[in-house]
Amino acid sequence: AQSVSQHNHHVILSEAASLELGCNYSYGGTVNLFWYVQYPGQHLQLLLKYFSGDPLVKGIKGFEAEFIKSKFSFNLRKPSVQWSDTAEYFCAVRYFEETSYDKVIFGPGTSLSVIP
Amino acid sequence: SAVISQKPSRDICQRGTSLTIQCQVDSQVTMMFWYRQQPGQSLTLIATANQGSEATYESGFVIDKFPISRPNLTFSTLTVSNLSPEDSSIYLCSVEGPGDRGGGGELFFGEGSRLTVL
Numbered sequence: 001a002q003s004v005s006q007h008n009h010h011v012i013l014s015e016a017a018s019l020e021l022g023c024n025y026s027y028g029g030t031v032n033l034f035w036y037v038q039y040p041g042q043h044l045q046l047l048l049k050y051f052s053g054d055p056l057v058k059g060i061k062g063f064e065a066e067f068i069k070s071k072f073s074f075n076l077r078k079p080s081v082q083w084s085d086t087a088e089y090f091c092a093v094r095y096f097e098e099t100s101y102d103k104v105i106f107g108p109g110t111s112l113s114v115i116p
Numbered sequence: 117s118a119v120i121s122q123k124p125s126r127d128i129c130q131r132g133t134s135l136t137i138q139c140q141v142d143s144q145v146t147m148m149f150w151y152r153q154q155p156g157q158s159l160t161l162i163a164t165a166n167q168g169s170e171a172t173y174e175s176g177f178v179i180d181k182f183p184i185s186r187p188n189l190t191f192s193t194l195t196v197s198n199l200s201p202e203d204s205s206i207y208l209c210s211v212e213g214p215g216d217r218g219g220g221g222e223l224f225f226g227e228g229s230r231l232t233v234l
Contacts, residue, residue: 034222044159044208044225090158092223103174104149104223106159 002027002095004107012113013081021076021110023091032094033074034104035065039087047089050074061085086114118143118211120226128232129199136195137229139209144189149210149223150182159208165192199233206230 007022025031035047048059055067065076074091091107119142129135139148147166151159162182163171171184185193196203206228213221 043227044223046222049222103161103164105161106151108158 002093002105004091004093004105006089006091006107006110008110009108010111010113012115014115015083016080019076019078019081019085019112021089021091021112023074023076023107025072025074025091025093025105027072027093027095030096033065033067034092034094035059035063035074035076036090036092036106037087038090044090047076081112081114083114083116085112087112118145118213118224120209120211120224122207122209122226122229124229125227126230126232128234130234131199131201133199134195134197135199135231136193137207137209139192139194139226141190141211145211146189147212148186148192149212150184150192150194151208151210151225153206153208153228155205162194162207196231199231201233204231204233 003026005024013019033050036044037047038044047063048057048065050057050067056064058064063076063078065074067074076089089110089112092104094102094104096102121140123138127135147164149164150162152162153159161174162177163173163184165171165184165186167186167189173179181197183195194207208228209226210223213224
């Protein structure tokens, strides 16, 4: 079955520290990869996405992610976090099915707390 | 991007009753997705709703408990039937952004409908 895992449930960092959140998926076929963020009390927003091409993708707010196909990974990074980055981060994978539709599966999420 | 409106934004319901959640999109979309986000957890896909056909349910979700309607390309409803406290959750409607199947667009989400069952 398709699944998405995230390495950390909760991460606590001080401002200016570097961030890396791990994401792995189980499927060996064609996938699209996403990172979403959910700030406290707000709805999900897209940080970045990967479809094809350069495996290093850049998103909003200084985030980037690297797709490593051989490792089925799509890790999120930011060189210097800010207090405003405190949020829940979800990795998501679109799996392309043989049937007429495909679906997006979300990882369990990583809660990031940035201490001023 | 797509703008998604959900109603109600929150509700408190009694055990054994049902709640219908409406989802309105500002553009025509082929597929709409319904997710559930239980407290402190990630999003779980309930079903995919295509206009003109029956919804496709994920493992663990059945039509009797979560009937879905999709009368046109901009609207869908999800009903949560025979409510129990375990159904307390945020229910999210989602649509796919522009993009062909080889490079599917990202999902856009509504604000969600927070359901509390007493």
